[in-house]
Amino acid sequence: MPRWMLFVPVMALVAAVAGIGLMLGGRSVGTTETEVIERFAVRYLAEAGAGATRSDCAARPAQSEGLWLVVACDLRGGARFEYFVDAYGRLAHANRLERQS
Template identity: 60%
Template sequence: MTPGLRIWAPVAALVALAALVGYLLGARSAAPGETEVIERMAALYAEEGGRISDCAARPAASDGLWLVVRCACGGAVREYFVDVYGRLAHRRAEGVLMQC
């Protein structure tokens, strides 16, 4: 092994390892897309007895929030407030959800 290769091979290996770790951590912390978040909140609504097609989303007006998924059927309304990481931050329910 040449002297230059002895010095630069470990450096290159460390750089490659740092790049791999950075990629894996970045991929794990990346926020999901809008469609995925809306579908997940609509699935929560469906578990409560509603239909997924009752739901629509809009941008949130509050700081720290990203989307508000609103599901309505008859007089019942469910709103799911989603933070910038795609997590459910708050849920608001009005009215009794009947089978629509």
């Protein structure tokens, strides 16, 4: 067996790890706050139903480790929807809080 064939599996592993790192880095860098807010505003509109508007939603920095943003949407006279977003723009947790009168 030629000596160079011993290094083929190592080179393949290095290439795979580099590809995964570039993919995850590209997702992290490519996702903007505006895109995240828009995505969760659309989700809020679907969940809240009648009376919900995009302008009900705003974002703030998350206080928890591993989270990036909290998108909070207040339905006028109704519930409060909160979407906790991780560094890749994915939903980590969602809350729906009912207001008590």
